[in-house]
Amino acid sequence: MVSELEAGPAPRKRRTLADTEETANILWYGEQGTGKTLDMATLARRGLVTFVNAEKGLKRRPLRDWDVPLENLELADPKSYKGLEALYWDIRQRIETKSVEAPIGVLFDSLTEISKLVTEGQVMERVQRKQSEADARMEVPKDADVNPFRVHLDDYGVMTEQLRHLIRLFRDLPIHFGSSALTRRDVDASGGGETGDSVVYRPGLTPKLGADTVGYMDVVVATKIAVDGRYVGVTKPRYGLVGKDRFGVLPTTMVDPTLDRILAVIHDELTPEEVAWTPPE
Numbered sequence: 001m002v003s004e005l006e007a008g009p010a011p012r013k014r015r016t017l018a019d020t021e022e023t024a025n026i027l028w029y030g031e032q033g034t035g036k037t038l039d040m041a042t043l044a045r046r047g048l049v050t051f052v053n054a055e056k057g058l059k060r061r062p063l064r065d066w067d068v069p070l071e072n073l074e075l076a077d078p079k080s081y082k083g084l085e086a087l088y089w090d091i092r093q094r095i096e097t098k099s100v101e102a103p104i105g106v107l108f109d110s111l112t113e114i115s116k117l118v119t120e121g122q123v124m125e126r127v128q129r130k131q132s133e134a135d136a137r138m139e140v141p142k143d144a145d146v147n148p149f150r151v152h153l154d155d156y157g158v159m160t161e162q163l164r165h166l167i168r169l170f171r172d173l174p175i176h177f178g179s180s181a182l183t184r185r186d187v188d189a190s191g192g193g194e195t196g197d198s199v200v201y202r203p204g205l206t207p208k209l210g211a212d213t214v215g216y217m218d219v220v221v222a223t224k225i226a227v228d229g230r231y232v233g234v235t236k237p238r239y240g241l242v243g244k245d246r247f248g249v250l251p252t253t254m255v256d257p258t259l260d261r262i263l264a265v266i267h268d269e270l271t272p273e274e275v276a277w278t279p280p281e
Contacts, residue, residue, distance in 0.1 A: 024247075024263060025171050027111075027213060028233070029181040029203040030223030035231040035256075036180035038062055039223070040107045042260035043176060044072035047104035050091060052076045052084075054113040066258075074103065080121040081162045084114070088169050095173065105176030105259075111163070111213065112182045112204045119159040123151055160209045171216050178259055179213075181205055183222070199240050220244035221257045232277045233257025251276035 028036040037057040043049050045068060051058065053075050063070060078084045087106075094102040108114055127146045134141035144150060170177050182204035201222065203210045214220050221233035222241040235250040235257070236243045243252075247266050254261075255277045264270040 021174065022266070023105075023174060023176050024219060024259075024266060025177045025217045026219040026221065026259060026262060027179050027181065027203060027217045028221045028223050028257070029183050029242075031183055034223035034225055036223050037109050038066060038068075039221075039231075039233075039256075039258045040109060040178045040180060041068050041073060042066065042258040043105045043107065043178065043263075044068050044070075045260050046263070048072050048074060048101065050074045050076055050087070050103045050106045052078065052087070052106070052108045052114070054117060055109050057109055079117050081118050081166070082121075084118075084166050085169075088166065088173075091175075092173060095175065103175060105178065106170055106173070107177075108170075108179035110180040110182065111167075112180075115159060115163060115205055115209065118162055119151060119155055122155045122158045122162075123148055126152070126155065156206055160206055163209055164212055167213060167216055176259070176263075181210075181213075184210075200242065201240055202242050214242060214244065217244060218246040219250065219262060221254075221262075223257065226253075226277060226279075228280045230277065231256055253277040 028039050030036060037055070041049075041051065041058060041063060049072055051073050054077070058073065058075070060070060063073075076087055078087050091103060091106060093099075127148050130141055130145040134146075167179075183201050184204040186200045186202060187198070203213060203220075205213060219235065220243055221235055222243055223231065223233050226232045233254045234241050234243050234252065235245045235254060236252045238252060249265050249272055250262065251272045254275050256275070261270065261275055265272060265275060
């Protein structure tokens with residue numbers, strides 16, 4: 001008879017993809033008034049959501065009209081990198097302790113505004129440091145060093161690294177993560193067209209942060225208002241738009257591309273055909 005010592009330890013069960021609960025990381029970007037805030041807020045139909053309301057864009061009336069329960073929207077208003085980092089640790093603790101207050105998702109509205117807040121925080125830290133250094137030397141600092149409205153290139157670099165870090169932290173939580181951004185228009189001189197240029201519409205972030213954010217996400221939706229007045233979202237690279245669908249189930253153009261409806265398609269509660277936009281005849 002083989003002893004327990006001779007048999008060795010019992011084999012450890014390895015964690016597989018089948019053991020995980022699938023979540024979605026989604027970015028909506030587009031012009032103002034194309035439904036991005038409401039698209040994200042619909043996640044509250046499925047449970048408690050932490051909403052970083054940087055743009056103050058949440059309004060009760062449209063949420064009620066879309067049957068979004070207001071009591072499921074937990075508002076957060078961090079105004080700095082440190083505030084966002086503290087929010088991450090708070091949410092992570094609630095998840096790990098299985099608190100009844102653990103959210104099913106966290107939403108940033110918008111990354112464009114948050115990037116400005118984080119940049120302003122970086123500028124103020126630099127200004128205070130330069131002022132302190134000048135005071136210690138009993139010198140008058142250069143205006144360029146202590147002007148709080150003058151942003152240096154290094155300030156953007158620090159902001160980019162800080163937001164890259166934060167987005168990865170929130171993305172890797174075992175809950176849904178959504179964010180919005182305004183749009184930016186870039187001209188690629190190496191493209192085609194009559195002038196030899198091509199126009200590409202991207203999330204309204206710095207080029208490096210925008211490219212990385214698109215890479216971090218499972219789904220990227222370019223929001224538009226269609227010719228028939230409906231809110232739609234483009235989920236594939238098309239018409240000069242940046243789009244993405246890592247799940248491979250969304251139609252190229254989707255009617256009402258809300259987070260609730262996107263999850264419904266991913267989980268087979270709705271078919272792609274049911275949410276696809278068809279141009280009017």
